[in-house]
Amino acid sequence: MNKTGVLTVVSGFSGSGKGTIMKELLKKYPEQYALSISATTRSPRPGEIDGREYFFRTDEQFEQLIAEDGLLEYARYCDHYYGTPKDYVKEQLAKGKDVILEIEIQGALKIKQKYPDTVLLFVTPPSFEALKDRLIGRGTETLEVICDRLCRACEESKGCEAYDYLIINDHLDDCVKQVHEILQNEHARMSRNDEFLNKFRVELEAYRKENNK
Amino acid sequence: MNKTGVLTVVSGFSGSGKGTIMKELLKKYPEQYALSISATTRSPRPGEIDGREYFFRTDEQFEQLIAEDGLLEYARYCDHYYGTPKDYVKEQLAKGKDVILEIEIQGALKIKQKYPDTVLLFVTPPSFEALKDRLIGRGTETLEVICDRLCRACEESKGCEAYDYLIINDHLDDCVKQVHEILQNEHARMSRNDEFLNKFRVELEAYRKENNK
Numbered sequence: 001m002n003k004t005g006v007l008t009v010v011s012g013f014s015g016s017g018k019g020t021i022m023k024e025l026l027k028k029y030p031e032q033y034a035l036s037i038s039a040t041t042r043s044p045r046p047g048e049i050d051g052r053e054y055f056f057r058t059d060e061q062f063e064q065l066i067a068e069d070g071l072l073e074y075a076r077y078c079d080h081y082y083g084t085p086k087d088y089v090k091e092q093l094a095k096g097k098d099v100i101l102e103i104e105i106q107g108a109l110k111i112k113q114k115y116p117d118t119v120l121l122f123v124t125p126p127s128f129e130a131l132k133d134r135l136i137g138r139g140t141e142t143l144e145v146i147c148d149r150l151c152r153a154c155e156e157s158k159g160c161e162a163y164d165y166l167i168i169n170d171h172l173d174d175c176v177k178q179v180h181e182i183l184q185n186e187h188a189r190m191s192r193n194d195e196f197l198n199k200f201r202v203e204l205e206a207y208r209k210e211n212n213k
Numbered sequence: 214m215n216k217t218g219v220l221t222v223v224s225g226f227s228g229s230g231k232g233t234i235m236k237e238l239l240k241k242y243p244e245q246y247a248l249s250i251s252a253t254t255r256s257p258r259p260g261e262i263d264g265r266e267y268f269f270r271t272d273e274q275f276e277q278l279i280a281e282d283g284l285l286e287y288a289r290y291c292d293h294y295y296g297t298p299k300d301y302v303k304e305q306l307a308k309g310k311d312v313i314l315e316i317e318i319q320g321a322l323k324i325k326q327k328y329p330d331t332v333l334l335f336v337t338p339p340s341f342e343a344l345k346d347r348l349i350g351r352g353t354e355t356l357e358v359i360c361d362r363l364c365r366a367c368e369e370s371k372g373c374e375a376y377d378y379l380i381i382n383d384h385l386d387d388c389v390k391q392v393h394e395i396l397q398n399e400h401a402r403m404s405r406n407d408e409f410l411n412k413f414r415v416e417l418e419a420y421r422k423e424n425n426k
Contacts, residue, residue: 122403128416147424154417157410165398166406178401181394185378188391190335193379197370203341204367211360 005034005093006186007115009101009108011160012123013153015135017169021123022100024176032184034092036101039065042080055085072114073107084111098183105159112162119186120163121179126170218247218306219399220328222314222321223392224373225336226366228348230382234336235313237389245397247305249314252278255293268298285327286320297324311396318372325375332399333376334392339383 012018026033039055041062050056057065062081065071074083084101092099101111105122112118125131131153135146160166165182169175186192225231239246252268254275263269270278275294278284287296297314305312314324318335325331338344344366348359373379378395382388399405 124409124413128413128420132420150417151421151424154414154421157414157417161403161407161410163403165401166403166410167401168409178398182398182401185391185395185398188378188380188395190374190376190379194374196337196381197374197379200337200341201367201370204363204370207341207345208364208367211364 003096004192005096006098006119006183006192007089007093007101007111007117008098008119008121008183008186009103009111010121010123011103011105011108011163012121012167012169013125013131013157014149015131016123016125017134017172017175018102018123020172021167021169021175021179022102024172025100025179028176029180032098034097034099036084036089036092036099038082038103039071039085040080040082042082057081072101073103073110075107098186104156105163109159109162117189117191119165119183121165121167121182122157122160122163123167123169123175126168216309217405218309219311219332219396219405220302220306220314220324220330221311221332221334221396221399222316222324223334223336224316224318224321224376225334225380225382226338226344226370227362228344229336229338230347230385230388231315231336233385234380234382234388234392235315237385238313238392241389242393245311247310247312249297249302249305249312251295251316252284252298253293253295255295270294285314286316286323288320311399317369322372322375330402330404332378332396334378334380334395335370335373335376336380336382336388339381 010018010022022035026035037051037053037055039057039062041057041059044050044054044056048054059081062083065083065085066074070086071083072086072089074081076082084103084107089099089101108120112120125134132146132150135141135149136143141149167175167179223231223235235248239248250264250268252270252275254270254272257263257267257269261267272294275296278296278298279287283299284296285299285302287294297316297320302312302314321333325333338347345359345363348354348362349356354362380388380392
């Protein structure tokens with residue numbers, strides 16, 4: 001099987017638990033996965049460290065990255081840039097690590113267009129009721145914010161039909177196992193195994209010539 | 214996750230062990246999988262039973278099946294028809310069983326064209342040397358036949374680039390596990406989960422209206 005890492009984008013409803021799944025995946029298989037770190041021009045929040053939560057950059061630095069095609073994708077929200085630096089992702093893939101990006105749908109679709117081998121996973125709670133309960137259960141948001149989030153969720157899921165897999169997060173452990181299986185079996189995709197197949201054919205052809213058929 | 218079965222075609226080099234993988238898969242998960250049985254106009258060989266190895270049909274019966282669009286695919290080899298009866302496959306899929314067809318590449322590609330959700334698996338030994346050793350190891354064929362087979366293998370693998378997965382059969386148990394994982398996770402494909410997604414969106418939309426946003 002091929003040794004290059006698989007590029008994966010994970011998106012999902014806020015409250016779907018996608019962050020927890022990724023955290024567990026990295027904890028369980030630290031040798032296999034690498035999490036991509038986004039660059040942003042917004043200021044660090046208390047506790048955020050440059051190079052851990054984000055690469056914090058100035059507008060000039062970010063625009064320089066754009067100019068030199070150094071980003072896999074980028075977007076501007078609320079007067080700040082957010083983007084995925086290309087170098088780190090490429091390095092990790094070359095090392096054979098499967099790289100996970102946690103970004104929203106529009107960015108994911110841009111990446112899929114440029115790199116069709118990217119695997120897109122969309123994480124959802126098992127039902128609308130469960131989503132509501134989880135957002136309330138977090139206890140970190142006011143009811144108004146939760147209402148806003150739910151109302152925006154429909155809008156936010158636009159385009160998710162183009163994703164490869166729908167991951168229904170009912171039980172965390174099952175979900176982590178499923179994501180791991182999907183990503184590991186992705187290495188067996190025919191499109192990732194040209195080299196193996198070509199070698200095999202060259203050997204068959206040589207044998208045929210040797211036997212004058 | 215969706216309840217309809219997944220249609221899968223397994224092909225591979227003769228000597229790749231694909232038959233053994235399928236047999237093990239059915240033995241391990243008899244509730245999950247069903248093996249499609251081909252129809253043919255060739256005569257039964259000693260020990261072959263109608264409805265087990267093949268559905269044995271007359272030329273007239275087979276041509277009737279063709280005329281009424283009763284086959285997923287068919288072909289003619291060495292003066293005999295071979296084909297996949299549609300009814301049995303559809304029944305099993307509707308029951309939620311994943312149906313496995315063991316047919317060659319040309320037939321597989323015809324099915325994929327008609328039913329793009331079909332999963333195509335191509336089984337290969339881990340190397341050309343291993344393929345040669347396995348064919349010799351069987352002890353059922355003369356060396357000349359083995360040479361012929363190897364020489365034909367290159368020809369036979371034409372079109373396998375269009376398959377979804379390359380299954381490298383190095384250790385049988387690992388291989389059975391991998392095929393099972395791939396097929397089970399296939400149920401999580403976005404294209405198979407329209408119903409879930411639509412229901413979710415209808416509920417979100419209703420909530421939005423209720424809250425006048």
